[in-house]
Amino acid sequence: MISVFGSANMDLVAYVSEAPRRGETVTGREFRTVPGGKGANQAIAAARAGAQVAFLGAVGDDAFGAEIRDTLAAAGVDVKLLRQAPGMSGIAHIVVDDAGGNSIIVVPGANGTIGGPTGDERAVIAASQALLLQLELPMEAVIAAARAAREAAVPVILTPAPAQPLPGALLDAVTLLLPNEHEAAGITGAATPEAALDALLERVDEAVITLGSQGALYGSGSGERIRVPAVKVKAVDTTAAGDTFAGAFAVARAEGREAEDALRFASAAAALSVRCEGASTSMPTRAEIDASLS
Template sequence: MITVFGSANMDLAAYVGRAPKLGETVTGRDFRTVPGGKGANQAIAAARAGAPVTFLGAVGDDAFGAEMRDTLAGAGVDVGLLRRAPGVSGIAHIVVDDEGGNSIIVVPGANGTVTGPTAAERDVIAASQALLLQLELPMPAVTAAARAAREAGVPVILTPAPAQPLPGALLDAVTLLLPNEHEAAGITGAADPGAALDKLLERVEEAVITLGSQGALYGSRAGERLHVPAVPVKAVDTTAAGDTFAGALAVARAEGRPAADALRFAAAAAALSVRREGASTSMPLRAEIDAEIG
């Protein structure tokens, strides 16, 4: 079982030919509300990739909260411990251009009420094969969940996004750090991904730096280094590519796949996701990923 401790947001997505500049108004061609949030996205991605998944977090007592709970459950994610907080759910305002690029504003809502895992949630974490974390919950909550997993001997995979300073107490509990190249540069001060990878491995046991169309770099303190190319694809919407990669990677690792195979599995899942619009709606099923790998 994989556990995700993280955010659930309703994505309010506007599709435009090009994103507006500051002070500019442009006319969009479409608008959609799609359940998302980095935590919920990773949970759905992992479930669709073939793993039993439990999601821990909070939604509001509004209509968005009910819809997000139903969406997670409909994807096969266990939401038995998903909290219902008074007030509004988290939302993400997303602008997607015709090149598939995006810009996002997140308003935490109910996510901001999560201060750490409850006793019941700690029990679920301790029984997991992996814990997936992101940074859309308050940092003390993320750190507490990571430490609970570490104390139970459960591997911790952290996507350090949205980018922000990472406390030592959190990094000390992380097994695998999964930044994109911009986040890796921000964390380490090294613009070159290879140099950034070396610096990350001074803090964590393993790291993967995703490089968009250039694939991904993997390294471990044991000395293993890999570059896995991306699957060539014409991107329609990259909104959930990183979360899809993270969820699929967690599944592959839980299945005991070697690093190279796990990364290829994750890259195939991410490539499938960017061919479709939306976040949770774009994530591929296990059969699709297996077919993409061949």
């Protein structure tokens, strides 16, 4: 089982030819509401990639919260411990342009009410093969969840997004750090992904830097370095690519796959996700990932 302690949002997605500049108004061609949030996205990605998944987070007592809960459950994610907080669910305002790029504004809502994991949530984390974390919850809650996993000898995979300073108390409990190339550069100040990887490995045991169309780069403290190319596809919407990669990578590692095999599995999943619009709606099934690899 994989546990995900993270955010759940309703994505409010506007599709435009070109994203507006500051002070500019543009006409969109389509608008959708899609359940998302980095935590919920990673949970759905992992479930579709073949894992048993428990999601630990919070939604509001509004209509969006009910829809998010139903979407997670429909994807096969265990939501028995999903909290309900008074007020609004988390919201993400997303603009997607015709090149597949996006810009996002997140309003935390119920996500901001979460403290550390409860006793029941700690039991689920301790029974997991991996814990997936992101940074859309309060930092103290993320640190507490990471420590709970570390104490139970459960590997912790952290996606350090949205980008922000990473406290030593968090990094001390992280097994594998999974930033994209921009986040890695921001964390380390390094000019190249390779240099950023070396810097990250001074702080954690393993790291993967996703490089978009250039693939992904893996390293471990033992000196192992692996780079795999991206699967070439026409990108329609890259909103959930990173979360799909994280969920699929966690599944592959939980199944005992070596780093290179896990990277290829996750890269295939991420490539499949960018061919469709939306976040949780675009994530591939295990059968689709296996077919792509074969």
